[in-house]
Amino acid sequence: MNPEEIKRYFESSPPPLEVDWKPWAKITDSQLFLKSCYTGIRTFNGPLDMCPAWWHLRDFYILKKKTAQQDAVEKTEEEAAEYSAEKAPAKTQSAS
Template structure:
């Protein structure tokens, strides 16, 4: 998945504002975090695989996909 695909995913399915990403990393403004990743990727002068912002974006995407509740299941009343 490319960073553009991840960006489109988060535009259509925004993550929660506050995310406990790792035991030592709590993101208090996920929109700001994502924007900083996009800017870092855009400004990086090298292979995408070597860009720290790309790795952070990809890890964050995987974390959110794993931990978001499945909204297609019926909710209890």
């Protein structure tokens, strides 16, 4: 993964405007945060793996990918539960 791949990911799947990233870090404008990371990476004079903006961008990307996968799993589980509930035979009480 490189900055361009991450940029394409966020262009196709934009993050929400506000993100509670870490207990001590809240992003109030995710697009501004991303733009800042891209600028920091572009202007950094050194190896990419030593660039703080790259590490912030990479960590944010990993968080958003993980969150998206968890959301997809939860949605699938909810749909499966709803489908099972619809297909389950209705229980009737016998007259005794």
